Amino acid sequence: MAEFTLNVNGVRRPVIAAEDEPLLWVLRNQLQLTGTKFGCGEGQCGACTVLLDGRATRSCLTPVSAAANAKITTVEGLEQQGSLSPVQQAFVAEGAFQCGYCTSGMIIAATALLREHAHPTDEQILEAMNGNLCRCGTYPRIVAAIRRAADTEPEMETRHAG
């Protein structure tokens, strides 16, 4: 066990954990940030995706020690002054969820995609999102939500950096 300071959603949070403990469990069980989900623990489903210095990262495969010097953004950190981010708004507008368990990971992955490509091509959407599973099969609406977010907010990469 060691002490780490995590920079999560703009707040410095001290935690005590084993070096190899996945960031996912520290976020969920120590910091009560349960919006980030456990789906497989094997990097295969994307439910645990967080932004690490702006990059979509599987928190289930990221040791907490490797995240200690990074800026971490979870789904709880996307709202700005009580307003949903453009991607969050688009998911609501398109009804792009059924059970919603994949939604946090989808929104984070889509946020990272739109930071890199403000107006992504179909291929860029597939490339960025194919690692995220929606077992309810809501894919067409998630793609529609990403397109909607891209159309409504071309400047989002600066507003929601990191």
Next chain:
Amino acid sequence: MPADEWMTEDHLHEIRDRVRAFELDRRDFLRLCGGGLLVCLAGTAIGQESGHARGGHTLPEEVSAWIHIDTDGTVTVFTGKVEVGQNIRTSLAQSVAEELRVAFGAISMVMGDTELTPWDMGTFGSRSTPTMGPQLRNMAVAARQLLVETAARRWGVDPDTLTAADGKVTNPRNGDSLAYGAITGGEKLTRTVSGDPPLTAAIAWKIAGTAIPKANGRDFVTGKHEYPSDITRPELLFGKVLRPTGFNATMISADTSAAEKLPGVLIVRDGDFIGVVAGDVWTAEQAILKIEAKWNVPQQISSHELFEQLKKGTDSGVPDAAVEKARALADVQFSQQYTVAYIAHAPLEPRAAVAEWHEGKLTVWTGTQRPFGVRGDLARAFRLSEDQVRVIMPDMGSGYGGKHTGECAVEAARLAKAAGKPVKLIWTREEEFTWAYFRPAGIIDIRAGARRDGTLLAWQQDNYNSGPSGLETPYAVAAHVARYHEWNNPPLAQGSYRGLASTANHFARESAMDELAHQVQMDPLQFRLKNLTDDRLRTVFIAAADRFGWGKSHSTPQLGFGIGGGTEKGGFTAACAEVAIDADHKIHIRRLVQAWESGAIVNPDGLRNQIMGAMVQGLGGALFESIQFASGQVLNAHFADYRVPRFRDTPQIEVVLIDRKDLPSAGAGETGIVAVAPAVANAIFAATGQRLRSMPMASGETFSS
């Protein structure tokens, strides 16, 4: 649903009779509600879901509370149904708002909490909309009538002269009005419903029938919604369970001494059950890894010999004499075999439970489609009465028929009992793929005959092990027989799955229909319509074909078109598929169009979402999902090895909804999955001439994203 079908389904769902007499004390509940209006249901006055007499048991004659209207006008609705992503929380609230004449936002739903909601068998079988919908609408009408009568008394007027709308009772003659909350006025009003009050016709719906967005949708994009695996409690500890190295294993020995040395680790041993509890998940995982256990795993059937063993293990389907006689007179005779593999539900949220003991009483938050069934499991496991156990089901990360059982809840409760503190247990993905249960594999034999003009004369369909749902043909054929043959000793735990065996039976039947259409040289759609008298099924076939552009162009070796459809559980559906074959002979599913009709639509947006999802999920079973197993082990218990549909696998999808406001609303959670597989198989045949008679249709490489 007839009683015998319940029994068969129960068997498939691994649900035994879990209904037993118990006395719920409703006084605490009423105190909790305080003043206001409470609508209750007496005994079995209305044919309600929970009122079915099954297996010789009748339900306790309790009075269940369904709707409470508080003095501030807040409406709370209580139902034992659960939300698993099918959007029933929203659509039931719409139905209540409609009949009660209040805004949708005034309704809050309490679901799947065994202490607060009326008993319910479970959320499966597409029953929530056709049974719980009318049930709650009845209660809402009773509440509205009571409010009108109370206002009428207060004003000294005839209740028939008053109107109820927008959460108020109004006297149109003088403009007087009273909000519902003010009418209840702290006074305790109770009405016990004992009849079927008149419901608002779907044609007049203003709230039901509209595309209201998912209730609490915002909480799903902010991470605020708490799933079962998100629940936390003061002093919460984390558990893990040691799994055997194979099915039906017995423990030879286990050395836990190394695990015990880890800080804060408690080992819980109870017969062959070994679990650990620790202050964090990581430590619990390390502790499990340090346990050295030896298991004796008996010889077991492997997936490579599955169908051979399956046929040996079931009674043989003797050709039916009447069907054979009709078949002998047919111009074209047909006999084929189809198979379906074992598949897994793979809900994205694995089984999860948080268990807490307090003064001999057990509370468990867990993801299940049967909270009351799990309460029974817990009561039996710990020799408690059911009123000492409370199961709470927060809206969970899906189930698809895969979360009927309560193993994880029982395990968490066992660990929490030993630890003396609340314990959370979340199954790993490998555990979910291995120790849950599976959609049964099966063989389906079809023997049929038709005249050269396309008239079906004979149809025999024998289903071995996969199940009886959707087994009866919807086509008009004079001599027909459908039989289900049970496998008493299957190699894997079998259970419910979205659509049950309907997917397998439709795959076989609609593939066979396609084969026969080609044999008599008819267009596959025309062949179906020639033998179809059911107007609702004809309508969806024609609607899907129209939207798809069926018949406008012909299949080529590069592009194939296929169609398939059917009906089950009150839903009618047909799908058309377009597949492309590339230069490397790989198959791409390019486009799917599916038409759907299930009576009056309660929420078109939720319905569209669910049908689309069923189609995507159906592609997985059709194309690549298959559990591989050997020596009592699942060989592909990871998403890396068990392929499920992803973004790249999703074709262009169109859903055509047919709203029959003149017909009662049926459930739509399941049957939307049945048409995709045969439509795709038939499209592949149209392009390649190759007939694929097994689900999944190929081993991975054939299908390209």
